[in-house]
Amino acid sequence: MRPSLLNPLFAPVTSLPGVGPKSAARMAYHLLQRDRRGAEALAGALNHALTHLHHCRLCNNFSEADVCEVCASPQRDKRQLAVVEMPADFNMMEATQSYGGLYFVLMGRLSPLDGIGPREIHLDRLISRATDGVVEEVVLATNFTPEGEATAHTLGELLKARGL
Numbered sequence: 001m002r003p004s005l006l007n008p009l010f011a012p013v014t015s016l017p018g019v020g021p022k023s024a025a026r027m028a029y030h031l032l033q034r035d036r037r038g039a040e041a042l043a044g045a046l047n048h049a050l051t052h053l054h055h056c057r058l059c060n061n062f063s064e065a066d067v068c069e070v071c072a073s074p075q076r077d078k079r080q081l082a083v084v085e086m087p088a089d090f091n092m093m094e095a096t097q098s099y100g101g102l103y104f105v106l107m108g109r110l111s112p113l114d115g116i117g118p119r120e121i122h123l124d125r126l127i128s129r130a131t132d133g134v135v136e137e138v139v140l141a142t143n144f145t146p147e148g149e150a151t152a153h154t155l156g157e158l159l160k161a162r163g164l
């Protein structure tokens with residue numbers, strides 16, 4: 001088979017974080033040659049996720065419904081809002097079972113060098129969410145990386161200016 005036939009498959013795999021052209025080729029060959037059922041399952045799962053998963057209107061996490069289960073739960077303390085970077089951070093905080101408030105998932109962190117600015121992390125949505133009149137405390141739970149700290153600092157300043 002001419003390698004060019006597989007190019008349309010390599011390109012999207014190479015776009016994944018941490019995957020270079022060589023790994024992309026290895027994964028593509030593996031799926032096509034050794035694990036066709038795995039490839040079908042992957043394609044199906046991706047299709048399902050793309051069709052059914054949207055962003056929760058309130059917390060921005062992935063959800064099949066307009067408002068996710070956590071946001072819709074009457075058990076949660078609606079006065080507390082924790083800001084996390086990614087759905088994985090959300091899951092980690094939920095796993096500790098020590099936080100009973102609500103969330104906002106930025107889906108990233110400020111990183112001007114990578115072209116990730118206030119718009120990419122939905123800052124305007126977070127601000128209007130945090131100033132809904134119910135939220136009293138915002139917990140900045142971004143990661144301990146330079147970008148995470150800078151994001152928390154910027155958010156802190158914006159929220160303080162709004163009396164939170």
Ligand code: ZN
Nearest residue numbers: 056059068071
């Ligand atoms: Zn939600």
